């Protein structure tokens with residue numbers, strides 16, 4: 001089945017055309033036929049980039065004033081690149097939806113009822129859900145006969161028990177406003193956990209895993225027998241690990257102190273917390289791990305400190321989730337940093353022998369931007385690098401939803 005995967009932002013659309021079905025999933029040979037993006041929608045300088053492997057990617061700059069025109073251009077470019085002969089070959093569309101609140105624990109075919117429920121969740125993700133939904137409206141208009149499926153970042157974590165998702169706040173805030181841990185990056189954590197079990201031929205209920213998605217945004221999840229039982233991001237993606245520009249866990253009273261000292265408004269503070277913290281805030285120079293590693297190697301103390309804080313936080317969470325799970329079979333690193341930075345993986349696992357985690361220095365150095373095991377043969381916990389592929393998981397879920405097949409976590 002040919003599936004168009006869409007990730008719509010306020011002025012952008014990322015897309016992939018993926019061929020998948022049950023057999024291809026089983027043999028891990030489902031593949032991306034074409035991919036690309038449209039940026040700066042709403043201007044006369046929008047760029048449309050499309051790659052149909054093995055051909056080199058093509059980029060054009062043109063006036064694209066709205067998402068409908070953007071998607072029409074995307075589909076035309078798929079025809080021009082011979083990825084599809086005709087629009088009718090696209091059999092389903094899978095949409096990345098950031099927030100499904102407590103209403104969605106699985107991917108759903110979007111009908112009137114589901115659309116209404118997604119609208120209810122807009123309040124929880126005002127910066128993302130409206131744009132994700134816009135992608136749906138536009139795709140429905142252009143392809144009215146084609147089923148559309150919503151795949152939520154939060155759905156995987158709906159299996160968390162209340163002890164993991166309830167905050168130590170007055171309970172009424174949970175009841176009245178839904179303030180609780182939701183967790184994000186669910187498609188990534190689910191994808192790498194599935195792949196781990198596929199590599200070792202294990203059933204869902206045979207393994208407990210800790211999955212660390214370290215990209216610009218970072219989160220880590222404890223997975224017990226295929227179900228997320230705890231995750232580091234919370235009510236919003238602010239909580240947990242130190243990230244590119246977000247601070248992760250911080251004493252909430254410190255924020256009030258800073259606000260009063262610098263006379264900051266709520267808006268100022270929100271900007272500070274989203275854009276100027278984390279690796280960027282500590283180093284004072286960059287949110288890019290590559291640049292920080294290069295600067296640190298040249299003796300830059302602030303860059304070194306940022307990397308140390310980042311890795312120490314990952315290590316603390318590995319310890320916490322080892323305790324939450326009781327027994328851990330595998331630890332997986334993914335995301336731009338997790339896949340490409342052996343130094344970060346080594347530092348995050350340093351001194352965890354007591355927890356059964358031993359990284360092999362040579363293997364670790366050798367696994368960059370590819371799948372591979374990096375633990376020593378004696379390590380009780382297998383440590384793996386597995387490149388994430390959220391679009392592939394969205395395509396697989398879309399296929400299963402359309403065919404009425406169950407969604408294995």
Ligand code: ADP
Nearest residue numbers: 214215216217287288289290335336337340341
């Ligand atoms: P996003 O969360 O936006 O999808 P990515 O998963 O692409 O982000 O991760 C981006 C991060 O990955 C950046 O901090 C970048 O520095 C880091 N990264 C990418 N390549 C490397 C590398 N070779 N070494 C270290 N870090 C890398």
